[in-house]
Amino acid sequence: MPLVSTRDPGRQGDDDRTVDLSDDFVVLPEQTADDTDRGWGESTGGNDDRLLAERPPHWD
Incomplete structure (x- = not known):
């Protein structure tokens, strides 16, 4: 069975997107x-x- 890519060629991958970390x-x-x-x-x-x-006497 051949491998099929489910990635849309027109869409950016997670590695390519900008993330705001302010x-x-x-x-x-x-x-x-x-x-x-x-x-x-x-x-x-x-x-x-x-x-x-109310703490016990041995705690003093």
């Missing part, structure tokens, strides 16, 4: 919506003070 070009966001406290179903208020007050 600073405002974003491929992916830094943080997704489900990677937040709200996305995990947690409240936005922290409980660090409570956790520090």
Whole structure:
């Protein structure tokens, strides 16, 4: 069976196209919506003070 090219001869390949890589070009966001406290179903208020007050005696 002969090999058949599916490439359109009138179309540029990926190696030939220009890609804008300026600073405002974003491929992916830094943080997704489900990677937040709200996305995990947690409240936005922290409980660090409570956790520090209730830490075990051997942590001192």
